[in-house]
Amino acid sequence: MASESSRTLDRLRHHYEVExxxxxxxxxxxxxxxxxxxxxxxxxxxxxxxxHPRLTRRDTPEDSKRKVASQMRLLAPFLKPDSVLLExxxxxxxxxxxxxxxxxxxxxxxxxxxxxxxxxxxxxxxLVVYDGYSLDVAPQSVDICFSYQFLEHLHPxxxxxxxxxxxxxxxxxxxxxxxxxxRYTGPHxxxxxxxxxxxxxxxxxxxxxxxxxxLKKHGFSTTWVFRFGKPQRSALINALVDTTELLLSPLxxxxxxxxxxxxxxxxGLVAVAD
Numbered sequence: 001m002a003s004e005s006s007r008t009l010d011r012l013r014h015h016y017e018v019e020x021x022x023x024x025x026x027x028x029x030x031x032x033x034x035x036x037x038x039x040x041x042x043x044x045x046x047x048x049x050x051x052h053p054r055l056t057r058r059d060t061p062e063d064s065k066r067k068v069a070s071q072m073r074l075l076a077p078f079l080k081p082d083s084v085l086l087e088x089x090x091x092x093x094x095x096x097x098x099x100x101x102x103x104x105x106x107x108x109x110x111x112x113x114x115x116x117x118x119x120x121x122x123x124x125x126x127l128v129v130y131d132g133y134s135l136d137v138a139p140q141s142v143d144i145c146f147s148y149q150f151l152e153h154l155h156p157x158x159x160x161x162x163x164x165x166x167x168x169x170x171x172x173x174x175x176x177x178x179x180x181x182x183r184y185t186g187p188h189x190x191x192x193x194x195x196x197x198x199x200x201x202x203x204x205x206x207x208x209x210x211x212x213x214x215l216k217k218h219g220f221s222t223t224w225v226f227r228f229g230k231p232q233r234s235a236l237i238n239a240l241v242d243t244t245e246l247l248l249s250p251l252x253x254x255x256x257x258x259x260x261x262x263x264x265x266x267x268g269l270v271a272v273a274d
Contacts, residue, residue: 007051015049016190019200026155027203034155035131038111045201064094071095071148074177074268077231078144079103086137086169088147088162092116093127095148100125107142109135132158135165142169145176152180152188152202159204163218170273176220177231178271181205182264184248184256196253207245208267219274226268 007015022041029037046052059067072095079085079102090096090108093115100106100122108127115121128136145166154162166176181188182205187195189202198205206214212223224231225241232238245264248256 011051012190012193015052016194016200018048019045019190023200023203026201029155031133031157034158035133038132068095068098071146071179072098073229074148074179074226075099075144075146076102078175078177078270080143083143084141085144085146086142088145088166089150090114090127092119093121093125094119096125097122103144107137109137133161135169137169139168140171143171143174145170145174145178147176147178147180149179149181151178152205154203156203159214160218163215163220167219167273172273174273176271176273177269179226179266179268180211182260182267183207183210184245184260184264186257206267207264208269209242209245211267211269212242215269215271220271221274222272224270224272226270231270 022045026034026037026041046055075085079099081102081104083103084105084107085096085099085103086107086109087096087099088109090110091114093108096106096108097119104124106122106125108125109130110127111129111132113127113129115127121127130136151159151162163176170176181202184207186192186205187198187200187202188205189198189200191197191199191202208225215221215223223238224233225238226232227237227241248260251259
């Protein structure tokens, strides 16, 4: 968390305590309340924590290009001129705009429009603003779904509905490509400075094994891990990743986290729709 290095311990603790309080409210919320509560609580977080990295970080154009290029490496093996790509939580839509040059159509799906007023979107990029549950996209109309550092922010009760949406819009044989923090190296939010538990806006983090089990329940029986810069279809490599996680599982959390910093920084998977 290099972005946190300039803040004092007191400011980090203030951020942690505020976010923990707001996350507790979100955990107790109903589905109906969450349709508006996410935006409300994030707004309150930024008001009460004015030195939040999301507010103070100033990415240069080069920083932005590097982030887009990093995510494009995950997507590149699956992008074709006739593909339809759907990105969950595209934020500023810079990745979506870059991908639009490679595919037939890109659909960005978010709870608000966060695009810069000074940046023009490509004509084949459509942004759909929704409530997080009811998505007006035709069934089996999408070739690729994508999300990056998004799933960990979902309320536990919203994980199943999310994967149900992804499975509904994907064509059979389509893929959901995503990256989310790995549990063994977490917590990956502000909680990490004060506890080993997820107490803030990362509501859950997974291992590859845990995520594969979850995906099977929602119509994604085949999954490929990202390793060595590309998706690995080899059953042996996928089994090796899962076995390594299993062997590391009994270790004390702090030791396991240290050992896994480079080995498992995140869970990067390709889930194939049945």
